[in-house]
Amino acid sequence: MVKVVVEKEPCIACGVCWALAPDIFELDPATGKTKIKDPYKKDDNEKQSVGEVPDNMLDTVKNAAASCPTNSIKVE
Numbered sequence: 076m077v078k079v080v081v082e083k084e085p086c087i088a089c090g091v092c093w094a095l096a097p098d099i100f101e102l103d104p105a106t107g108k109t110k111i112k113d114p115y116k117k118d119d120n121e122k123q124s125v126g127e128v129p130d131n132m133l134d135t136v137k138n139a140a141a142s143c144p145t146n147s148i149k150v151e
């Protein structure tokens with residue numbers, strides 16, 4: 076499994092990650108920030124949305140992280 080973390084503070088809700096990895100990322104209407112979708116979500120708090128995705132989604136999630144203009148997505 077691959078750990079994915081979204082730092083909420085710098086996220087500007089540009090939508091790039093939602094477009095590139097719609098199975099993993101979505102807008103959280105409550106905060107106006109990105110969150111990790113339920114099937115993959117492990118934790119969601121004020122600062123971060125944390126998830127785990129299967130290894131076969133590594134390229135997709137890395138691509139989204141590399142394309143995020145504010146560097147808000149970390150892949151571990």
Ligand code: SF4
Nearest residue numbers: 086087089090092143
């Ligand atoms: S690409 Fe980055 S800044 Fe844009 S919505 Fe996703 S996490 Fe937020």
